[in-house]
Amino acid sequence: MKKQSIIFSIILAVFFGFQSCDIDEKIIDEARGEDLLINADPLDLLAPAYNNMRRVYGHRWFFALQTFSADEGMLPTRGTDWFDGGVFQELHKHEYTPENRYTTETWGHITTGMAFAFQAISYLEEGTQEHAEAVGLLSHYMWVCLDAYGQVPYRGITEINFSTDPQILTGTEAVNTIIANLESVMSNLPTGKNTVRFNQDAAKSLMARVYLNKAVYEDRYASNFSFSAEDMQKVIDLTTEVISSGTHTLETDDYFSMFDPDNENHPEIIWSAKNELTSIRIGGRSVTRNTTNGLSRGLIYFANDGTTNLTGSDAGCTLPGFLDTWDAVNDPRYYKENYPNEAGTIQFSDYKMNRGFLEGQLYGINNDAGTPIFNGDGTIDIVAVQLWNKDETFANHTREVSLIAENQSVGVRVSKWSIDDIGTNRDDTGVDIVIFRLADLYLMRAEAKLRLGSGDALADVNAVRVARGGDSFAIGSAALEDVYNERGFEFYWEYHRRTDQIRFGTWEDTWTDKTDTDTNMRIFPIPSGPIAETPGLEQNPGF
Template sequence: MYYTMKKIFLSSLTILSLLFLNSCTNLVEQVLDESSVTGQTDKQIADGNIAPVYARLTDIFTHTTYFAIQEISTDEAILPYRGGTDWGDNGIYIAMHQHTHTSTDPNLRNTWLLLTQEVSRAVSAMSALPTVNDPNAKTYLAEARGMRAYYNMMLLDLFGVVFVKEDPQSISQVLRGEPAYEYVKNEFLAVEPSLLTTVGPGRLTKGAVWGLLARLYLNAAVYRDRYAASFTFKPEDMDKVIEYTDKIITSGQYQLSPDYFSIFNSDNHDNKELIFAVDQRAELNGHNRLAYFSLSGDQFPLPAFPAANGTDGPAITPDFYRSWTSAYAPSDPAGVDPRFSKQNWTIPADSCISDANFNFNRGILRGQQYGLLRVNGAFLRCGNNYKIGKLFNVTRNRPTLPVDFTEQVDFSVAGSNYSTGYRVLKYEFSKKSQSGRNLGDADISIVRLADVYLMRAEAKLRKSNDAASALADVNLVRAARTAAKPAPALTAMNLDLLLRERGFELYWEMVRRTDLIRFGKYEGTWTEKTNTDKFKRVFPIPQTAIDGASNLPGYLKQNESY
């Protein structure tokens, strides 16, 4: 930051979001207003107020926060106790996958902390910006209010609550159910006229709000009656989904990318498919671990950095993999659908390759893996080139165990080994990452155009069973990926096929849990998961937050069954 802060307050929401993190009793949220800045231009003051509103988006979307709870809780991702030594974490990833998580889960706690903190920061910006004499202040005010709505939308989806707060020093009002949904919706509607269209995917724009409104209306039935035996999708809600997706599609501002995996490249900030994204450019935030999280500890994607490797984290479940194979049987999905994988090299063992030509395959990775061979902390060379060979789990002190990704992955001893499960490299591994745990340059998609088409297709199905129009939208997305041979057109469409298509298009993009709940599949059975408790559709409010609000009787009630 380029400014100093003097004005300090302690709000009730800040207490709820901050005090429990380290069991502290005197944490405060520092808030900047115009009077606290000396020697700054009006523009710097305005910029200084809006910056904190976006600052922690990158932390929300890290591998152990939003990704973990949106993906590992579903049929897409599973994270076993690798080799009996890694990713145990007191069983939290096993519990998340099996829907036995509790209110003491640290990943839930940290996600709650980040979201509530950003709500508080947005309120602070909203209180300061009206006094700033800069032309950008009005737009920034709309963005701050819109981002407050977005963070509350995430809280509603994950935890079933929103916080209504206008004055930084007031106590927030807690809403649930229909009032919470209506609040978020009305906040988005209020800010849309004042937002811009030309500031890129890293800021809240009209297009971003249209996409978020479409998503909100699509999930309205869930948010109104969270534990319903079946959800009632009102025609008027589906009309709104169609209205807002139409706005995006007809704006001409966005385009489906011919190269599917370019949407997730390190230089994707200007990709026309992105509508709203976490700005990850290295000169700004540049920090996520989505690339390294699934790779083997013996996969080193960067010749320049022999410490930048994977971590043997989550794999896709056999159930999710079989959704691909059953869709394209008897063909291999890798040869039919360009979203499944991208072959950047075909390397036999004991080859040599130049730095410039070294580029990992992308998408779903299967079977024996090849790559840079590291000995005593350095890669083997062939003159100016690098030696490529069959990989073994050397970093795991298992030098005879091949890095051979298998379909089987589960919580048994055999299924939890280091190489079990097919892995995902969807976001490009940053070429600047010295450790694999830093500098994730690829902007993380929040809303993109393909999702918009699929939301419109779903709304048409749910409103009037207009399968023909829904099929046209789905096939348009499939046909757009022309950098490789596009996936063949489908000939029929229904809700089950649409959910499958959303999995193919949006896997690893942190929408799966929300999708499964809306489609009535979250209580289903998949690899290592048999829990059918409908109350797991929402996560528990962290116990530390409940405890922090204990001096306000009835203020923050725990979600049912926790």
């Protein structure tokens, strides 16, 4: 195992263990770094880098940056709620600054993850699976940093010296480093199905995503991006390898099952950030909060006195312009009814949350202190969902909404990720955060074929559509606009939209309460603190 001459103190803080596949992060108190780490179990060294992925993908960090700045989502100020110093309004209006809380905290989570990965790499034996996984995790953190901020602090993956200043990679150099690092460890990464360990298919998926966006990363402020034939062919080759392996298959029965609490090793998922149910409340870092931020308080439980057992939130919603692109009647990804959304009764055994876009008057379960009220025939009462606001109005989610919302009810809510019904105001969840899944590879390949001008892109688009809605759901032709729209239908609320909008040239468009057309807003500002502390790190243009 490699050693370093530098002795440093560390504290590895853990919220809960990454327990799948025997990775279990142990709490380690202050200790001499070299003494502690040289003899550490390789899986203990990997665990912090894996666990920190939940922070990056938390509902207020990379999710907020990718969703609430794009045309698919908004987090309005509702009365006196959710102003939060204007941070969400800044994201939506493209008026964010280096002081914005969530651009600042996301940078911190990304660079912390990189530090954990660097630390693991420096103490893991080269040529081992664990070392390769650490390089893979580092590469993913580097991609998120490049995509969101355009600059990547980097220390290399051999003979890492923490006493020296990092390099600052941008553009072509950053892209080439990510690709080279992944290629250098590819043969040591595991194969086969394991959605919570970074393996060869995760590496190939990441490489395809980098190549697909390479033209953007190399010329961030271009009026038109120049996608090279070589890069597009790389996308085609990499995605074809994963698709043709047969390790993963498209979901054909229930689209929303990919976002359920038991989604680990789902046939379509390639790689995800592992979540775990835990007795420790982890402050909103779990993906279930992406759902609760899209619902109304009391949607699961409605207390008789209107004050207790309130579950969910009244925050985020989607936008009318985005909804207008949908075939809301025929697309199964738009809405799934698990219980009738109407006044009446249902069988308790059939109770599950409705999924997708929740529009209009909503109904929930009448209960007594959290216990559903059963009727004599074994059914339970359904009542109109009561919002948690001062006038106790009922939820009626209209399409029209603005950043200063009329009330807590307006705005169509999004219930894509499942809520774990495990208690009042819990943040932990068993829903793993999907990062790569097979549909993404089909649609990346279709886009690359269209940009290359060669290959059957329509077959790839229809592979996804037929899996979702059967043969009648296939379309007759596929242009780039069709792929763009399909990505919106397929990946809404999944951390894709901002990146897709920039690549397809719609980022400077206008939508509800957003008119800014400044190309500088294609990347986020670097926080002031890291700029002051890190030589070579410079503020992005326009900030």
